[in-house]
Amino acid sequence: MTVGTERDRGDIVRVLHAEDDAQLGALAGEFLERAGELSVTHVEDAACALDRLAAEEFECVVSDYDMPGMTGLEFLDAVREEYPDLPFILFTGKGSEEVASDAISKGVTDYLQKETGTEQYAVLANRIENAVDGYRTERELERRVDQLRESERRFRTLVSNLPGMVYRCANERGWPMTFVSDGAEELTGYTAAELKADAVNWEQDVIVEGERDDIWETVQAAVDAREPFQVEYEIRTADGERKWVWERGRGVFGNGELQALEGVITDVTEERELREELRRERDLTRQLLETSPVGIMVNELDGTYRLINDRALDILGTTREVALDRTYDDDEWALQTPDGEPLPAERTAFERLRSKAVGSSPGDDVHVEEILHSVVRDDGERLTVSVNGAPLYDDDGDMELLVFTVTVVDE
Secondary structure, rough: OOOOOOOOOOOOOOOOOEEHHHHHHHHHHHHHHHHOOEEHHHHOHHHHHHHHHOOOOOOOEEEEEOOOOOHHHHHHHHHHHHOOOOOOOEEEOOOOOOOOHHHOOOOOOOEEOOOOOOOOHHHHHHHHHHHHHHHHHHHHHHHEEEEEEEEHHHHHHHHHHOOEEEEEEEOOOOOOOEOOHHHHHHHHOOOHHHHHOOOOOOOHHHEEEHHHHHHHHHHHHHOOOOOOOEEEEEEEOOOEEEEEEEEEEEEEOOOOOEEEEEEEEEOHHHHHHHHHHHHHHHHHHHHHHHHOOOEEEEEEOOEEEEEEEEHHHHEEHHHHHHHOOOOOHHHHHOOOOOOEEEEOOHHHHHHHHHHOOOOOOOOOOOEEEEEEEEEOOOOOOOOEEEEEEEEEEEOOOOOOEEEEEEOOOOO
């Protein structure tokens, strides 16, 4: 039997009525269904009742006391063993105080003595509905408590697996913490308990001096705008180690008032060092590019220019703005062979390299060398250039760009 399933108020209540007098049981069922939103199933002894409970769903049991094979109290014991919270009402003509006392001690939900007349069934129907209302309320509360516990379990699992620390703090200088996840110790060297105590001031003891005012102003601006904030700053751990952290959080509001700040802080020291290394590499590449004694041009696969260094601009006698607005075969270049014949597109260094590189991968030796072109500078002078080229691939190994070097022949 499934008990305690979620139902809306006003649903029909299924009642199991154990009564050895078949005529009286049928009469009770008829009057109970008239008196309330009840559906009554009648059985003539406790053994049959237990079989029905195991096979079907009921929200209340009504039982007589004197029944063959098992008394109402023995039936109550059996029900409580399997269904400890199911409403059970003892409805009996045996009205001794001893029976009532035993029934209460065994966990009966209600006790009602049979009387003459049909009015008693209205009373019984009311007792059933009240008992089931309480039963449903308890089941709903249990369901919500289980949901809260599951939600808390999931939250703790999530928090424990997040890199860094999750926090809740007051929005005031010092950032006093009211909740800190266990990841704080690995990040800062301080335990969660220490960070929640007055012994550790996040602003003064953790954040490196020089960062504090900027962080405060950034957070306050975001809170005022009711938007998330993110800051990157340097901290000093409990043992004096310096780390860079990234923090993202937002204000928590209730009734229009700021209640706290919540967020997550992660260690980005390695990422910051990698970014700095990449920046240095970009700067070095830029310096090499601009100080190269040969012209360098980088083309998109559609023939437009991605990059041209200063030496290439000097050779072509043009400006970066003009060159970036052209393609490799732009009419302004007036491309010819060294013999003065028009240069077919398939013989240009660009097309020869692109067609050769189609389907290639980074491990392939794909390049073109010493392709001679006659080109017209912006000042009208025609000169012959030698072009070398090779493809550049993206992270997936697909051809992304074509890179060329240009030198003047017999300069």
